Amino acid sequence: MSGKDRVLSLEYRHERGMNCTTTSMMNLLRFHGLELTEELCLGIGGGLGFTYLRGLNVPLYLVFGRSDDLEINLARAVGAQLTLCSDPDPRIAWQGVLDELQSTGPVLLDTDVSRMPYTGRSLAWPEIGSHGGHKIVVTGWNPLTQEAEVCDYLWPRARWIPIGELFHAWVSESGPMMRTHNFWYRLVLPAQYPELGDIIREGVQTNLFRMTQPWNKFFGIEALKAFLSGVTGWRYTLPPERLRAQAYSTYVALEIGGSGKGAFRRMYARFLKEASEVLGEPELGALSEVYLELARRWSAVAELLRESSEDSERGLFSDDPNNETLTRELLRGEREALDRLKNVAERWD
Amino acid sequence: MVLATLPPSWNAHRHALKVLGLDVDAVDCFGFGGGLGFLYHPGATPLFLGFGSLDPMEDLAITAGAWVDQKHSVDRHAAVNEMRDHLAREKTPVIVSLSTDGGEDEEIEAVSSKRTFVSVFELREDRVSYQANGSERELDFAAWLARRSGDARRWAVVISNRRFTDVRRRVRSSLKRSVHRMTAGWRGRLGGMPALERFFAELPDGLDHQATLRASTQLGGGLGRGLFASFLDRYEAQLPARDPQLAAHFRDLDSEWRTIEAILSGRNRPDARALERITRAEAEGLERLRRIVDARETRR
Numbered sequence: 001m002s003g004k005d006r007v008l009s010l011e012y013r014h015e016r017g018m019n020c021t022t023t024s025m026m027n028l029l030r031f032h033g034l035e036l037t038e039e040l041c042l043g044i045g046g047g048l049g050f051t052y053l054r055g056l057n058v059p060l061y062l063v064f065g066r067s068d069d070l071e072i073n074l075a076r077a078v079g080a081q082l083t084l085c086s087d088p089d090p091r092i093a094w095q096g097v098l099d100e101l102q103s104t105g106p107v108l109l110d111t112d113v114s115r116m117p118y119t120g121r122s123l124a125w126p127e128i129g130s131h132g133g134h135k136i137v138v139t140g141w142n143p144l145t146q147e148a149e150v151c152d153y154l155w156p157r158a159r160w161i162p163i164g165e166l167f168h169a170w171v172s173e174s175g176p177m178m179r180t181h182n183f184w185y186r187l188v189l190p191a192q193y194p195e196l197g198d199i200i201r202e203g204v205q206t207n208l209f210r211m212t213q214p215w216n217k218f219f220g221i222e223a224l225k226a227f228l229s230g231v232t233g234w235r236y237t238l239p240p241e242r243l244r245a246q247a248y249s250t251y252v253a254l255e256i257g258g259s260g261k262g263a264f265r266r267m268y269a270r271f272l273k274e275a276s277e278v279l280g281e282p283e284l285g286a287l288s289e290v291y292l293e294l295a296r297r298w299s300a301v302a303e304l305l306r307e308s309s310e311d312s313e314r315g316l317f318s319d320d321p322n323n324e325t326l327t328r329e330l331l332r333g334e335r336e337a338l339d340r341l342k343n344v345a346e347r348w349d
Numbered sequence: 350m351v352l353a354t355l356p357p358s359w360n361a362h363r364h365a366l367k368v369l370g371l372d373v374d375a376v377d378c379f380g381f382g383g384g385l386g387f388l389y390h391p392g393a394t395p396l397f398l399g400f401g402s403l404d405p406m407e408d409l410a411i412t413a414g415a416w417v418d419q420k421h422s423v424d425r426h427a428a429v430n431e432m433r434d435h436l437a438r439e440k441t442p443v444i445v446s447l448s449t450d451g452g453e454d455e456e457i458e459a460v461s462s463k464r465t466f467v468s469v470f471e472l473r474e475d476r477v478s479y480q481a482n483g484s485e486r487e488l489d490f491a492a493w494l495a496r497r498s499g500d501a502r503r504w505a506v507v508i509s510n511r512r513f514t515d516v517r518r519r520v521r522s523s524l525k526r527s528v529h530r531m532t533a534g535w536r537g538r539l540g541g542m543p544a545l546e547r548f549f550a551e552l553p554d555g556l557d558h559q560a561t562l563r564a565s566t567q568l569g570g571g572l573g574r575g576l577f578a579s580f581l582d583r584y585e586a587q588l589p590a591r592d593p594q595l596a597a598h599f600r601d602l603d604s605e606w607r608t609i610e611a612i613l614s615g616r617n618r619p620d621a622r623a624l625e626r627i628t629r630a631e632a633e634g635l636e637r638l639r640r641i642v643d644a645r646e647t648r649r
Contacts, residue, residue, distance in 0.1 A: 192533040
């Protein structure tokens, strides 16, 4: 059998997780000798955030409990370099993936979650929630059967899938959200990693800046404020047929679609607990409890949205004044928690 | 200020950052862009000697609190349309690569490829206006399109809300990153002190000295150590600990590197003792920097 016909399957330990990006990065970095929990990946990668904007070409809102580029932020913080690559021809792009697979190791790809085999079905992923930022890891290739070995965060183990199915999921232009067109990532690692404490501090400080000084009003604290101030008013601004669909997709994004529940705040609470132990910072441990409570409130908002998705006059869109109290108090709690986190981070300089 | 001695992409990003409200010069580009370091591609032609960073402008932008958004359009026509949308909506430039025209761009040719990076601020149907190395230029649209080099689907923008990181944070973050990279290097490629030692070990084996020189002088000569000395002087107040002679140390290193450059330009072989001296001085500089970045805040 020639080299070109040889089946390649890396000795890669795949663990399921709560979110596609943090799970993929956790497993990828472990392969390369750095053990980080999924929660550490989230916190170091700047996972405390918020996104609220209109989808591409679709009159619906993208609501997401964190901001973007977690994989790149995480790579930087651990001293690595992650670069987005692509080619309009999937065969050429795939050759790039294979080159990376052979030279470096497992390869991170962007796919459309609603088109991923098994994942799209198991999540009952809503069409309007289709997006091209779903991360998977390629760990093998069988040139004889033309199948790729793929790890997806929800799958209990790696799966071999026909390359045609992967190519189908590798393009996302019809959904309202992020686009992907044969996107994959090239990874360059440091010969040795920085100290974990330095990694965590770098991650937290970068995250805080992005959260409090976002690029624009669609991210960070600005987005949080816009969403929590405006969501109960969707019943007045969205047509009835879209209102329920919007409520459902937002519920999925906040609670069950890879956020670890509670708009990523539950995961972030666990990150803070770990960070507190690594850094010897008791205040981070105290903040862990604060974020856990914020997570509970986000889950409450998500549950109300789920009710609204079944009946647009119930749940968050009912006339219950407690709804506005909930969202108002949630915004206040988020701001206070951020201030406390900033106070801790400022001591590090 | 025209930074003809820095890589073209640095000037393109400088222009974009300036539009966003952050004015950086060569010293800032080098220091915040992770320039202090060493990268060596053995056997590459022409020889590539590099900076401490694999993407200095990404480092510069992120350290300052901005972001370089690398765009991958579906095809070159979509790229043009999307760039026009961006220019109209955001009023900030787009960064693209162009093949060099063999004329006035020749002096700013990138070391390892026949292309340069420019900052486009107007993309009309008939003409394109852009900034290249400090001067504004115009090209007929068709001519500009024909010069789009590399992957013509690709373009980049610098994103920021015009608020930037605290200077102290920026200085410490970039120094810490530089120290780590110079110490650790990169897997699968030669960086940092290991790269330096290998480069010197291989230097006598008939490398293309002119290419070596070109790479080194791209940083204004002295492998940028003089720039770094200026960076330390400029931000001395933001450092967590003092080392009053460290900038002078890097100025001496700058002189040592220039001596090597002069020897190479005469197609002579550098003295082994000179190479050992540089290696020791680089290691000492690195160690003193590490003590600074690892120090807890002692000055207010």
